[in-house]
Amino acid sequence: METRELRYFVAVAEELHFGRAAERLGIAQPPLSRAIRALERRLGSPLLERTTRAVALTEAGSVLLTEGRTALDAVDAAERRTRRTAHTGPGVVLVAKAGASQELLTKLLAAYAAEPDAVAVDVELCGPGEQERLLRDGRADVGLLHRPFDSTAGFDTEDLHTEGQSLFLPAGHPLSTRTELRMADIEALPDLPLPRWPAADGTYPDGPGPQVRDTAQLRQLVALGRTAAVLPDSARVDLHDDVTAVALVDAPPVTTLLAWPPQSRSRAVADLVRVAARA
Amino acid sequence: METRELRYFVAVAEELHFGRAAERLGIAQPPLSRAIRALERRLGSPLLERTTRAVALTEAGSVLLTEGRTALDAVDAAERRTRRTAHTGPGVVLVAKAGASQELLTKLLAAYAAEPDAVAVDVELCGPGEQERLLRDGRADVGLLHRPFDSTAGFDTEDLHTEGQSLFLPAGHPLSTRTELRMADIEALPDLPLPRWPAADGTYPDGPGPQVRDTAQLRQLVALGRTAAVLPDSARVDLHDDVTAVALVDAPPVTTLLAWPPQSRSRAVADLVRVAARA
DNA sequence: GTCGATCGATACCGCGGGGGTATGAATGAG
DNA sequence: CTCATTCATACCCCCGCGGTATCGATCGAC
Numbered sequence: 001m002e003t004r005e006l007r008y009f010v011a012v013a014e015e016l017h018f019g020r021a022a023e024r025l026g027i028a029q030p031p032l033s034r035a036i037r038a039l040e041r042r043l044g045s046p047l048l049e050r051t052t053r054a055v056a057l058t059e060a061g062s063v064l065l066t067e068g069r070t071a072l073d074a075v076d077a078a079e080r081r082t083r084r085t086a087h088t089g090p091g092v093v094l095v096a097k098a099g100a101s102q103e104l105l106t107k108l109l110a111a112y113a114a115e116p117d118a119v120a121v122d123v124e125l126c127g128p129g130e131q132e133r134l135l136r137d138g139r140a141d142v143g144l145l146h147r148p149f150d151s152t153a154g155f156d157t158e159d160l161h162t163e164g165q166s167l168f169l170p171a172g173h174p175l176s177t178r179t180e181l182r183m184a185d186i187e188a189l190p191d192l193p194l195p196r197w198p199a200a201d202g203t204y205p206d207g208p209g210p211q212v213r214d215t216a217q218l219r220q221l222v223a224l225g226r227t228a229a230v231l232p233d234s235a236r237v238d239l240h241d242d243v244t245a246v247a248l249v250d251a252p253p254v255t256t257l258l259a260w261p262p263q264s265r266s267r268a269v270a271d272l273v274r275v276a277a278r279a
Numbered sequence: 280m281e282t283r284e285l286r287y288f289v290a291v292a293e294e295l296h297f298g299r300a301a302e303r304l305g306i307a308q309p310p311l312s313r314a315i316r317a318l319e320r321r322l323g324s325p326l327l328e329r330t331t332r333a334v335a336l337t338e339a340g341s342v343l344l345t346e347g348r349t350a351l352d353a354v355d356a357a358e359r360r361t362r363r364t365a366h367t368g369p370g371v372v373l374v375a376k377a378g379a380s381q382e383l384l385t386k387l388l389a390a391y392a393a394e395p396d397a398v399a400v401d402v403e404l405c406g407p408g409e410q411e412r413l414l415r416d417g418r419a420d421v422g423l424l425h426r427p428f429d430s431t432a433g434f435d436t437e438d439l440h441t442e443g444q445s446l447f448l449p450a451g452h453p454l455s456t457r458t459e460l461r462m463a464d465i466e467a468l469p470d471l472p473l474p475r476w477p478a479a480d481g482t483y484p485d486g487p488g489p490q491v492r493d494t495a496q497l498r499q500l501v502a503l504g505r506t507a508a509v510l511p512d513s514a515r516v517d518l519h520d521d522v523t524a525v526a527l528v529d530a531p532p533v534t535t536l537l538a539w540p541p542q543s544r545s546r547a548v549a550d551l552v553r554v555a556a557r558a
Numbered sequence: 559g560t561c562g563a564t565c566g567a568t569a570c571c572g573c574g575g576g577g578g579t580a581t582g583a584a585t586g587a588g
Numbered sequence: 589c590t591c592a593t594t595c596a597t598a599c600c601c602c603c604g605c606g607g608t609a610t611c612g613a614t615c616g617a618c
Contacts, residue, residue, distance in 0.1 A: 001358045003281045004605095018566060031606045033566060043358070045365030052565050052614045060365035063545075067357035067417070070542045074353040078346035079280045079322070086324030086339035138346070153541035156432050262432035263349045266342075283576095297595060310577045312596060331585045331594050 001039075003075055006068045008035045009047065013065040016055045070136070077138030081264065091120040092268045095140035098125040099215025101256050103237050104161060105144060112275045119268045127213050129200055135261055142260040142269050146232070148252060155259035158273050163233045165251035169244050170225040176244035183250050192228040195221065219243065232256075280318075282354055285347045287314045288326065292344040295334045349415070356417030360543065363417075370399040371547045374419035377404040378494025380535050382516050383440060384423060391554045398547045406492050408479050414540055421539040421548050425511070427531060434538035437552050442512045444530035448523050449504040455523035462529050471507040474500065498522065511535075 011021040012032065022029040040046050047061035057065065084091070096105055105123075112118055124140055132151060134140040145152060167186060169176045175185065186194070193209035195218055204211045210227050212218045215235070221227045223242040232254040236245045258276055260269050290300040291311065301308040319325050326340035336344065363370070375384055384402075391397055403419055411430060413419040424431060446465060448455045454464065465473070472488035474497055483490045489506050491497045494514070500506045502521040511533040515524045537555055539548050 001354055002283060003354075006354070006357065019564090027605095028607060029566075030568080030608085034568090035605085037567085043362055043365060045362075047361075050566065052567095052612085055566085058365075059369070060361050063364045064357055064361040066542055067353075067360050071350065071353035071357045074346075074350035075280055075282070075285070078285065078343060078350045081346050082326075082339050082343040083322055083324075085342045086322060086337075090338070153435050154433055263345055298593090306576095307578060308595075309579085309597080314576080316596085329595065331583080331596095334595085 001042075003072065005035060005039050006072055008032055009039060009061075009064060010068050010072065012036060012048065012055070013057055013061060013068075016057075018055065073133075073137040077136065077261070080138030081141070088120070090266075090268060091122060092141040092266070092272065093122045093124055093134075093139065094142050094144065094272075095124045095126055095131045095134045096144040097128050097131065097146070097214065099217075099219070100146065101144055101232075101234065103234060104256060107279060108144075108160075108272075108276050111279055112272050115271055115275060117267075118271070121272070125214075128197055131259075135259065141264060141266070142258055142272060145257055145259045147255040147257060149254070150259075152257070152259050154261075156262045156265070157257050157259045158277050159255050159257045160276055160279075161234075162253050162255045164253055165230050165248050166233050166236065166245040167248050168219070168222050168229040168231055168235065168239075169246065170222055170228075171242050171244050173225075173228075173244070176246060178246050180247045180249050183248060186228065186230070186248075189228060192226075195227045195229060280321075282351065284314060284318050285351055287311055288318060288340075288343060289347050289351060291315060291327065291334070292336055292340060292347075295336075297334065352412075352416045356415065356540070359417030360420070367399070369545075369547060370401060371420040371545070371551065372401045372403055372413075372418065373421050373423065373551075374403045374405055374410045374413045375423040376407050376410065376425070376493065378496075378498070379425065380423055380511075380513065382513060383535060386558060387423075387439075387551075387555050390558055391551050394550055394554060396546075397550070400551070404493075407476055410538075414538065420543060420545070421537055421551060424536055424538045426534040426536060428533070429538075431536070431538050433540075435541045435544070436536050436538045437556050438534050438536045439555055439558075440513075441532050441534045443532055444509050444527050445512050445515065445524040446527050447498070447501050447508040447510055447514065447518075448525065449501055449507075450521050450523050452504075452507075452523070455525060457525050459526045459528050462527060465507065465509070465527075468507060471505075474506045474508060 008021075008025060011025050012018060015021040015024065018033055019029050022032040025032065036048065040048075043060070045060050046058055047064055049056045049058055084093070109121060109123070112121065124134065126134065128149065131140070131143040131145060135143050135155065145157075167175070167181055169192070173192070175181065175189075193207065195209045195212040196204045196207050197212060198204055210221050212221065215231070218227070218229050222229055223240070230248060230251060233245075233247070239245060258273055260273070287300075287304060290304050291297060294300040294303065297312055298308050301311040304311065315327065319327075322339070324339055325337055326343055328335045328337055363372070388400060388402070391400065403413065405413065407428065410419070410422040410424060414422050414434065422434075424436075446454070446460055448471070452471070454460065454468075472486065474488045474491040475483045475486050476491060477483055489500050491500065494510070497506070497508050501508055502519070509527060509530060512524075512526070518524060537552055539552070
């Protein structure tokens with residue numbers, strides 16, 4: 001099966017509309033229809049149920065959509081990592097969530113830079129949930145993730161640090177004088193609705209809280225008295241006096257870890273992991 | 280990048296010889312040379328160093344070989360799983376090492392078959408180390424693996440059972456009267472050299488022991504007094520009186536587990552895992 | 559019921575590019 | 589120096605991908 005065919009199929013399967021899919025692919029609709037037909041003929045079974053009014057996935061089509069996406073990501077990864085190796089020489093791209101684990105990341109980078117044959121580390125910051133995609137399609141080589149928020153399925157991992165979580169409140173809020181809180185306490189926070197994070201497709205769920213993209217933005221909104229945030233304890237390190245943190249004793253613990261695609265156990269990534277595990 | 284280009288490159292990178300690679304691909308040598316050149320031009324950097332006498336991988340080429348293999352496996356997996364879904368309907372292929380964990384596997388299959396919406400489970404037996412390949416290229420959907428022998432990199436896993444190991448000896452061997460042994464004891468077994476398992480490429484390492492492909496074959500060789508074997512305790516269940524097992528108190532424990540590609544969390548695989556975890 | 563809009567399928571054409579054969583050029587063995 | 593080996597180049601053919609024009613089926617409006 002050729003990459004082109006897969007891209008065509010995935011486009012149609014996602015749009016469920018030949019015209020729109022063709023537009024997205026930058027080709028005309030007839031060759032797209034033909035390509036899908038040819039693919040179905042070669043696989044020996046229909047992938048889509050078409051009427052003139054609607055297109056739907058068959059069972060087999062649904063499998064090909066899932067598997068095809070990961071296959072396309074793998075092909076993209078091969079191309080991207082090759083290009084990077086060729087042009088910028090050896091080097092790793094590390095991806096982390098903007099504003100998270102600042103301190104740990106700083107230490108890690110410093111410790112790795114001191115290694116005998118350290119290579120350049122390009123740090124890429126992104127929104128929550130985007131890291132897995134970057135690791136999968138080759139835009140990044142290693143990621144700083146947080147369990148249980150990020151999925152580590154399909155990656156090799158090394159746990160670095162586990163910690164509890166705290167509630168971050170505007171200074172002066174009634175709850176900010178408490179020494180500890182429970183999850184049940186924040187259920188009842190009508191004045192401070194919890195923020196809404198974007199889903200994988202970039203859309204925001206409905207709800208009363210403000211929309212946020214990263215931790216820096218969130219911190220600002222907390223300081224402005226617009227929301228409260230549940231974050232790992234380590235976020236306390238760069239608190240100003242406009243935000244107060246109170247320990248949440250029954251919040252699930254958060255583990256910070258390194259994750260990387262299992263086949264790309266390059267020398268550089270291995271060194272990085274070894275240094276991180278030691279610290 | 281197209282699948283065809285990747286296949287061509289991987290063939291050349293593995294053979295390090297354009298002529299042989301072309302033969303393997305079933306095309307003539309000139310188009311292959313041209314295809315690789317075109318690929319290098321598009322990626323903007325050489326992948327191979329050629330002289331008229333030798334071909335070698337560049338740094339970038341080495342990356343593309345590794346990443347390209349996994350990408351090709353992913354594409355093959357997409358095609359195979361789609362074909363299977365289309366032709367044999369829903370169903371899973373479970374792969375296990377021949378002769379290993381018989382009892383657990385039997386129980387698992389029976390328990391799953393009793394589930395309300397169980398689908399057909401096709402059991403595929405193979406040699407050690409082959410399972411990962413089958414899972415990666417889509418010939419299997421879920422595997423019964425053994426840590427630390429099998430690598431679980433890149434798979435989701437569910438541990439089922441952990442046990443110690445024993446030394447399996449021909450009945451009547453001097454050591455067979457002992458109640459327990461240590462690893463150091465088998466270093467000194469000149470009369471019974473340990474067997475040699477095939478490497479990933481199917482070749483056998485050098486050494487004095489007999490070559491074996493699976494556990495059944497190994498058991499027979501032990502019974503014949505040709506070798507001794509270190510195997511998980513559960514291999515005792517179908518011992519005849521021609522083989523004796525003695526516990527190895529300091530052997531690393533073996534964990535039997537289910538592994539599956541993270542994206543193929545189909546209903547059937549999920550059920551199978553749930554049933555297995557319960558038992 | 560008729561008409562029109564929508565949308566996928568078909569027919570047909572042109573051309574780029576992938577594959578073939580023949581041959582050249584470079585290099586190392588003897 | 590000669591020859592064998594091996595990758596690159598030259599040239600040709602034709603398959604197949606993509607384009608435009610059009611058809612045919614289906615559904616909604618009235």
